[in-house]
Amino acid sequence: MTDDTYRYRVNALALIASAAFGGANMFIGTSMGVYWLSLDPLDFMNSFGSQFQRFLFTIMPLFLLMLVGIVLSARLDWQRQSVRRSWVVAIGLYVVLSLITVGFHMPENLRLIAAEYTSEQADAARSYWLLGHVPRVILGFLIPWYVFKAITAHWSPEPQNA
Numbered sequence: 001m002t003d004d005t006y007r008y009r010v011n012a013l014a015l016i017a018s019a020a021f022g023g024a025n026m027f028i029g030t031s032m033g034v035y036w037l038s039l040d041p042l043d044f045m046n047s048f049g050s051q052f053q054r055f056l057f058t059i060m061p062l063f064l065l066m067l068v069g070i071v072l073s074a075r076l077d078w079q080r081q082s083v084r085r086s087w088v089v090a091i092g093l094y095v096v097l098s099l100i101t102v103g104f105h106m107p108e109n110l111r112l113i114a115a116e117y118t119s120e121q122a123d124a125a126r127s128y129w130l131l132g133h134v135p136r137v138i139l140g141f142l143i144p145w146y147v148f149k150a151i152t153a154h155w156s157p158e159p160q161n162a
Contacts, residue, residue, distance in 0.1 A: 007076055007154075014069030014147045018090075021062040022140030028055060029133030036130070041122035049113040063101075067094060070147060077154055086150035090143050097139045104132050 032051075036044050074087035108129050111117070117125050 007073075010069055010072040010076070011147075011151045011154075012069075013065060014073045014090075015144055015151060017062050017065035017069050018140075018144040018147050021059065021066050022137070022144055024055075024059055024062060025133060025136045025140040028059075029130060029137050033130045033133065036126060041117075041119050041126060044126050045112055045115050045117060045122040048109075052109055052113060066143070070094060070143075073147070073150065077150065080154070082156075083150050083153045086146045086153060090146040090150065093139050093143045093146065097136060097143070100132070100135055100139075105129070105136070108132070 036048075039047070070087065070090050074084070074091060077083040077087060108125065112122075112125065112129065
């Protein structure tokens with residue numbers, strides 16, 4: 001496989017997986033959010049576990065493939081400072097997204113699955129949980145933006161120092 005073929009593949013993986021992850025988060029936060037807000041809070045909490053499993057089997061592969069694509073792509077451009085910056089930002093945003101996921105969403109998902117809330121608590125938890133998707137959606141769209149910037153910057157000529 002030529003260097004360009006490998007680059008095209010890992011760049012495509014980074015861009016497609018990150019954009020798909022952003023879109024999936026937007027779907028969960030908006031379309032499913034509207035649906036979940038229409039449910040009685042206890043019905044939401046009691047149905048969340050089975051729905052979460054379905055989302056997890058879609059989201060986790062995208063989340064992991066995005067990391068693989070970004071890291072492999074960044075490695076290819078590490079020597080070009082003008083391109084590296086966009087890859088570093090994309091990786092940094094991925095880290096922030098991971099911290100939000102691990103620190104907030106996963107514990108809250110587990111509490112919802114365990115049905116630990118009364119009706120009033122479930123209503124507040126649902127709103128809080130959905131509001132927590134706002135930064136995930138924003139990050140989910142910023143990451144592919146920086147991936148795209150890095151990919152297009154790679155094909156631009158290196159600026160000449162005067």
